[in-house]
Amino acid sequence: MKAQDKISKSKNNNHFVSRFQLRRFLCDPPKNKPGRYFVWVYSGDEEPQAKNIQNVGSAIKFYGESDDDLENAFSDRESVYGGVFSALERLPDDVTKYADQLSDLCWLFSFRTRALREKLKLGITSTVDRVAGSVTAGRLHKRFSTQIDARLLKIFDEKMIGLNRKQKAAMRRQPEFQKSLLVAKHQANEFLRSEEFASHFRRILTSFGLAARETPALDNEHNRVLTDMIATGERCPEKLRPKRWYPMVSPDGLFVLGDSGAILANNSGEFSPFIGMGSNADCLFLPINPHVTAVGIFSENCRIWTEEDIVKGTVSSSFENFFANRYDQKLRTLAGVHLLRQNIVTDAQIDEIVNGFWQSK
Structure with missing residues (x-):
């Protein structure tokens, strides 16, 4: 990864969406705005804005008060995958060569997001x-x-x-x-x-x-888990690795990038972040750029997905933002309808917990 992709220790703005991903969804820089790297940011019913990626997918002191060691460690580890993305941009059909790397990267992306942290709180x-x-x-x-x-x-x-x-x-x-x-x-x-x-x-x-x-206790525990993941080189659990991968190509560049890491989907058309649906998933989406998404298959009877399905899945599994290389009224409508702060615990699971609480001990 290039040196400018890392944040210096003098800055408190920590990225939980990797900038090497954001750079693949760049739009033209707006007039009269400083900087070179911009993406369109969609947030619910709000008017989309073209923003500098320095201030996108990030939060002040997200990784704690001390310094940026954790984000820099993420950048170092993710830099290994930059070559995988570049290879898939050139030759999408080579996706099967990188099955292990893609699974590990989905696991890493999903764990580091604010979406996971906030959904745990919710x-x-x-x-x-x-x-x-x-x-x-x-x-x-x-x-x-x-x-x-x-x-x-x-x-x-x-x-x-x-x-x-x-x-x-x-x-x-x-x-x-x-x-x-x-x-x-x-x-x-x-x-x-x-x-x-x-x-x-x-x-x-x-x-x-x-x-x-x-309380900052859950934030601190999340950071501790992330630190352990980096230190131990933790990989995606075997049971969560897709059985095979194939590339989905969008000639018109329709794909977008969500803020929840990778996306799980089942044949009923339900979507969730990679950490959330578990064994109910039939496939996994990992957007590479507006033209390529890597699709991982868990179930042999997995349905056929369209470009529109993948865009909808990316939007509906995002927590508060998704990012695109363009302004599009259709995307704005999708953001208003499908961009939900989904709970990592479903209503049915909450009901089960509540009923269990009231059982006599």
């Missing part, structure tokens, strides 16, 4: 919010009442510290002890059934959800 907060919204006094009592006896006995045992086993057993047989236990159990059940406890429990969950949105 998954956590959506689940917590759903649990909070399902709280009722009756549910809380059913969920926790089975724990009352064990908890009360533990409390009473703590008050009998110093007594031996026989003395404790004798104490438990005393009428006064039995009466105290029944009173405490009654009070505990009444509290669990109360709206006061339900309101308190909702506030706890809501506070946890807010903290999950605002």
